Amino acid sequence: MLTRIDLQKMKQANEKMSMITAYDYPGAKLAQEAGIDMILVGDSLGMVMLGYDSTVQVTVADMIHHAKAVKRGADKTFVVVDMPFMSYHISLEDSLRNAQNIFQETNAQAIKIEGASPEILLLTKRLTDAGIPVVAHIGLTPQSVNVLGGFKVQGKDQETGVKLLEDARNLEEHGAIAVVLECVPMELAEIVTGKLGIPTIGIGAGPHCDGQVLVYHDIIQYGVDRLPKFVKSYADSNKTIKQAIRAYREDVKQQQFPTEQYSFKIKNKEFLPKG
Ligand SMILES: Nc1nc(=O)c2c([nH]1)NC[C@@H]1CN(c3ccc(C(=O)N[C@@H](CCC(=O)O)C(=O)O)cc3)CN21
Ligand SMILES: CC(C)C(=O)C(=O)O
Ligand SMILES: [Mg+2]
Numbered sequence: 001m002l003t004r005i006d007l008q009k010m011k012q013a014n015e016k017m018s019m020i021t022a023y024d025y026p027g028a029k030l031a032q033e034a035g036i037d038m039i040l041v042g043d044s045l046g047m048v049m050l051g052y053d054s055t056v057q058v059t060v061a062d063m064i065h066h067a068k069a070v071k072r073g074a075d076k077t078f079v080v081v082d083m084p085f086m087s088y089h090i091s092l093e094d095s096l097r098n099a100q101n102i103f104q105e106t107n108a109q110a111i112k113i114e115g116a117s118p119e120i121l122l123l124t125k126r127l128t129d130a131g132i133p134v135v136a137h138i139g140l141t142p143q144s145v146n147v148l149g150g151f152k153v154q155g156k157d158q159e160t161g162v163k164l165l166e167d168a169r170n171l172e173e174h175g176a177i178a179v180v181l182e183c184v185p186m187e188l189a190e191i192v193t194g195k196l197g198i199p200t201i202g203i204g205a206g207p208h209c210d211g212q213v214l215v216y217h218d219i220i221q222y223g224v225d226r227l228p229k230f231v232k233s234y235a236d237s238n239k240t241i242k243q244a245i246r247a248y249r250e251d252v253k254q255q256q257f258p259t260e261q262y263s264f265k266i267k268n269k270e271f272l273p274k275g
Contacts (some may be wrong), residue, residue, distance in 0.1 A: 001076050001078060001079065001109070001268075002037060002038065002077075002078040002140065003078075004110075004133055004178075005176045006122040007177065007178060007198075007199050008197075008199070008244050009212075010037075010199065010210070011197075011198070011199040011210045012133055014210075016030075016210065016212065017037045017038060017199060017201065017210060017211030017212070018036050018037045018038070018142060018211065018212060019036065019037060019038040019040055019080075019201055019211055019212065019213035020039060020040070020041065020201055020213065020214060020215075020216055020219065020234030021037050021039070021041070021042040021044060021045075021213070021214070021215050021216045022039045022040075022041065022070050022073070022074065023041060023042075023045040023048070023049045023066045023070065023216070024049070024069045024070065024073070025070070025072055025073040025218055026073065026175055026218075026224035026275060027067045027070070027073065027076035028069070028070040028071070028072075028073030028079075029074060031073075031074060031077070031126050032073065032075075032076060032077045035066075036060050036095060036261070037077075037078065037211070038077065038078045038079070038080060038213075038214055039070060039077050039078070039079045039080070040079075040080045040081075040082070040109070040112065041063065041067040041070050041073055041079060041080070041081045041082060041106075042082050042113065042215065043063065043084045043142075043143070044056045044081040044142070045057040045058065045062065045066050046058035046084075047053070047060070047062075047257075048216070048217040048222075048223060049066070050062070051215075052166050053143075054142065054145050055084070055085060055143055056085045056140045056143065056145070056146070056148075057085075058072055058084040058085060059084055060083075060084060060087050060098055060101065060265070062084065063081055063083070063084050063102060063106075064101065064102060064105050064106055067079070067102070067105075067106035067108055068086060068105065068106050068107075068243040069202055070106075071106055071107050071108065072076050074268055078109045078110070079106075079108045079109050079110075080108065080109065080110045080111065080222045081100060081103075081108045081110075081111050081112065082111070082113075082211045083095075083098060083102060083111055083112065083113050084143075086203070086209075088120075088123060089119070090215055092122065092123060092126065094128065095129065095195070096123075096126060099111050099127055099132055099145045100130075100132075100183055103132050106143045109133065110131075110132070110133035110134065110135050110177060111127070111132060111134060111135070111250050112134070112135040112137055112180065113135070113136065113137065114137045114138075114141035114142075114143050114144070114169075115137070115138065115141055115144070116136065116146050116167035116170055116171055120136075120171075121170050121171065121174045122174070124136065124147055124171060124174040124175055124176055125174040125175050127175075128174070128176075130174075133153060133177045134175060134176050134177065135151065135172040135176065135177060135178045135179070135180060135201075136168075136177070136180065137176070137179075137182065138167050138171070138179060138180070138181060138274075139154045139163060139164065139178040139181045139184040140153065140180040140181050140182040140184075140204070142182075143274040145256075151183070151228070152183070153183045153184065153185065153204070154177060154182075154183055154184055155184040155185060155188045156185060157172075159246075160183075161188050164181075164184060164188060164192065165188075165192050165195060166193065168195070168196055168200075169193045169195065171197070172196055172197060174196050176198060178198050178199045178200070178201055178210075178211075179192075179197060179198060179199075179201070180200075180201045180202075180203065180213065181201070181202050181205040181209060182201050182202075182204060183202070183203070183204040183205065183230070184204070184205050185206070186205065186206020186207065186208060187206075188207065189202055189205035189206050189208055189209050190208035193210060194208075194209050199211055199215065201213050201231065203230065204229070204230030205230075213250065213268065215231070216230060217233075217253065218231040218233065218237075219231070219233065219234050219235070219236060220233075220234065220235040220237045220238075221233050221236045221238050222237040222238065222241070223238065223240075224238075236266035255268070
């Protein structure tokens with residue numbers, strides 16, 4: 001299992017970190033077997049697993065339910081769990097308690113929170129002090145989609161670019177072990193990556209980040225119809241799975257399945273009920 005020290009060393013050696021989301025036991029198991037460095041139990045599960053149109057409806061209970069399944073499938077992989085919408089904004093005390101529940105119940109290696117406000121910085125420090133490693137997340141922060149006005153690229157002008165770098169530095173200073181940069185111009189991500197001691201993990205943030213993360217269902221095109229520009233697709237599961245289900249359906253209709261090969265037989269027909 002990787003540790004935060006390994007992440008640091010990988011950054012220094014310019015060895016890129018691969019991260020993928022996962023939300024369930026089989027998904028996590030395959031990711032671990034494929035040798036992925038880190039798994040994120042993202043609140044994107046609300047969209048790709050549960051069919052919501054944003055991550056806003058996801059709850060702490062949802063995150064724990066899915067993260068426990070992930071950890072069972074990937075017991076030897078560094079797992080990060082998203083804290084969901086509003087579970088770390090009501091009060092510092094509530095935020096710490098929610099983080100505690102997520103961390104203790106799931107056996108994850110770190111939690112992830114969006115933003116860099118003074119409250120988030122303080123929470124990052126308090127969690128770190130308490131022994132819960134924090135991954136930060138800035139740029140496009142999907143839990144704020146209704147404030148941002150859509151899933152849009154962030155940090156495109158001078159003011160927001162300077163702010164993004166300042167946010168990243170503050171998060172590092174308050175103890176974050178890594179920072180996710182979502183949907184920012186690649187040139188800006190390169191500068192932030194160069195200025196930070198902790199690794200950056202990009203999604204739609206170009207090639208200069210220390211690591212990359214993508215959503216599982218996007219990479220294998222599983223149940224998603226439209227891919228964001230920054231996603232490279234590596235398999236067409238929609239096609240493969242639909243082909244398999246259609247073939248099964250056809251076999252049933254045509255009485256091609258089940259044949260004897262897929263059936264059980266009785267040795268002594270005497271035992272069969274008369275009738
Ligand atoms: N399936 C999935 N993949 C993701 O990467 C993802 C989720 N869901 N849900 C949570 C967030 C939301 N994310 C998104 C979703 C859409 C765009 C998008 O469509 N962006 C536009 C760019 C818009 C602009 O130019 O400002 C694009 O064309 O890629 C970006 C990030 C990333 N995360
Ligand atoms: C897109 C990644 C970074 C995320 O937060 C998620 O999958 O929820
Ligand atoms: Mg998320």
